[in-house]
Amino acid sequence: MxxxxxxxxxxxxxxxxxxxxxxxxxxxxxxxxxxxxxxxxxxxxxxxxxxxxxxxxxxxxxxxxxxxxxxxxxxxxxxxxxxxxxxxxxxxxxxxxxxxxxxxxxxxxxxxxxxxxxxxxxxxxxxxxxxxxxxxxxxxKIRVVTAFRNTLGLPGRFSTRLQPNHPRDDALGIAASTVDGILMGAGDAVIGINPVSENVGTTGDLLRLLDDIREGLSIPTQTCVLAHATTTLDLVRRGAPVDLCFQSIAGTEGTNRGFGIDLALLREAQDATMSLTRGTVGQDCMYFETGQGSCLSADSHHGVDQQTLEARAYGVARHFRPLLVNSVVGFIGPEYLYDGKQITRAALEDHFCGKLLGLPMGLDICYTNHAEADGDDMDAALTMTALAGVNFIMGVPGADDVMLGYQSTSFHDALYVRETLSLAPAPEFEQWLTEQGLWRDGKSVEPEGLTLPDRMLALANGHG
The missing domain is CATH 1.10.220.70 (lyase)
Structure with a gap:
């Protein structure tokens, strides 16, 4: 030294x-x-x-x-x-x-x-x-392409995670948000719920809800309930329809242990999820989320700056060849990224470092309500990261997550990026949208009639 x-x-x-x-x-x-x-x-x-x-x-x-x-x-x-x-x-x-x-x-x-x-x-x-x-x-310059039921990260493509969270894990509420997002072309990266409860039964019910909607409408995407990896392992053993294994990860052993994981558990979870072979165009089945400040908040930072530790988390993710990696940029709060300027800088750093290390980087361009940031700051961050070629962003109804209580990006924000930069969804998803009358001449269009929304809500009614 x-x-x-x-x-x-x-x-x-x-x-x-x-x-x-x-x-x-x-x-x-x-x-x-x-x-x-x-x-x-x-x-x-x-x-x-x-x-x-x-x-x-x-x-x-x-x-x-x-x-x-x-x-x-x-x-x-x-x-x-x-x-x-x-x-x-x-x-x-x-x-x-x-x-x-x-x-x-x-x-x-x-x-x-x-x-x-x-x-x-x-x-x-x-x-x-x-x-x-x-x-x-x-x-x-960097494209990182991954695949499960569709192909993500291709040039000229821009994807979204449809995030239909609900404060009571209510099936119809989740279905209504999913309908809203699908009608605006969201959900090709993943339809993913942050559950209120880690209960295995509740998590399994949410998985089956999403899978019934996806399968009933033949949507070429993947679904995920963002439960802990141990919960996902339990669900795989019970025969639940698990597409992706989610886990939050960080750049030090101590922080990951605070998350209740280590590398051995991640390998076990990956092997179990891959064994289901539910993908159709690929079998990339891991979904990781990260965020600057997690090691400091866990008091496991070893005196290393938070951006370097964030990059080390990408070293973990790279080992498992994930379908999706998402930096939840402003979610931890102003104690770690104080204002819109710091959040924007972190978003650009995270995206660049992840892509440089070979990862399919997405961003949750977001802020908590006590940060010195607003929607204009997020518009600027969104535009710059879209120009940088981000693989995907979040699609949250109205940009306001009513379960997690923070501000993110909306379905409309994704439409803005696609129209402004002439970008399209994942190719398989774009073809499905076209067949459903939701995409025409390179743009999202309103459906003619209510057939698709009615069918989606009908599928959800069985879970109400």
Whole structure:
């Protein structure tokens, strides 16, 4: 472990180790301030970025932000790295990697070939040297394609998770929100419910509700109830119609243990879900959610900045080759991302780092009601991340989740992105929408009559 330093004028700035350097180089955010690890001044932040830009990438192989023997996530990151893929950039510094990523001659295919050679900490480091527009430009080159009942992440495509949450897990309320979303072209990434209860019986009932609607209308998408992985394992054993296994994950072993998981449990859950072979065009069956600040809130951050820890969570996700990864950007609260500016920056960082590491990144562009943010901030974040090529966003009725009590993006927001940027849903889902009279000439259209909504609600009535 080495110390790093640089002089600016007569002042010598010293950083005790790599994690201290990375924290000081980070853009300001309230979580790092709360942890007491942020740069003490704007000059110190610039000094840290100067040092970081000249730092050889090979440094990250030697100066681990969390020791190998102390943390199974570090061990996974080190052991999973593809040394051959890393060879193309092994002689570069962090600053040279930034220039290479932004170079017009560097293609998305070239970046994709590098993905498994990079450690997450390298991705975090290079993002700290980038302006927002750099994060858009580099991420825009990268496509990560996954498949289950439809194909997600293709060029010219933009998908949504239809999120029909209900404060009482009421079947008809969930069905009504699902109808609302489907009629506006939402739901190709997944129709996914955050359940109020972790009860296995209730979770199973919600799964069967969604599966009956999906199967009864032959919708080419996947469904998920976002219960804990242990609940999903129990449901698989009981023969429930499980498409995807969901789990929140983080970048340290301690935080994941706080979530009630470890890597062994995730492997078991993945194997069980894959064994059902319910996919039709692919078998990518894992769905992960992450968020900057989770390790700090669990007091398991090891003095590492929250954005670097978020990138380490992507090292976990990458190992399991998921269908979907979703950074729930502003959900943890203003203690970690204070305002719209910090939330937008985090969204762009998360999307870029995830894509650079080979992940199918989506974003829940959101804020809690006590954050210094509003709908205009989310419009700006949505537009920039859509330009950056985000795989999917949330579709919440009216952008207001009445169960979780936070503000997200709506079905209308997805329509705005698709129309403004001439993007379409996943191809299989687009064909189904066209057949149902909900998509024509590259746009979402209103249905003629109420046949489809009536059929959906009729299917839900059996669960009322």
């Amino acid at each position: 080495a110390a790093y330093s640089v002089s600016i004028g007569s002042i010598r700035h010293r950083f005790a180790d790599l994690k201290t350097l990375l924290a000081a180089a980070s853009p300001p955010r309230s979580g790092d301030e709360l942890a007491g690890i942020t740069a003490r001044s704007a000059e110190e932040r610039v000094a840290a970025r100067i040092v970081l830009a000249d730092l050889p990438l090979t440094t990250f192989l030697e100066d681990l932000v969390i020791p190998y023997e102390d943390d199974e996530i570090t061990r996974l990151i080190v052991d999973d790295r593809d040394a051959g893929a890393f060879g193309s950039v092994a002689a570069m510094t962090v600053g040279e990697l930034r220039e290479w990523l932004l170079d017009d001659a560097t293609t998305g295919e070239m970046i994709a070939a590098l993905a498994r050679g990079l450690m997450p900490e390298m991705a975090a480091a290079v993002s700290k040297l980038m302006r927002n527009q750099d994060l858009v430009l580099a991420a825009r």
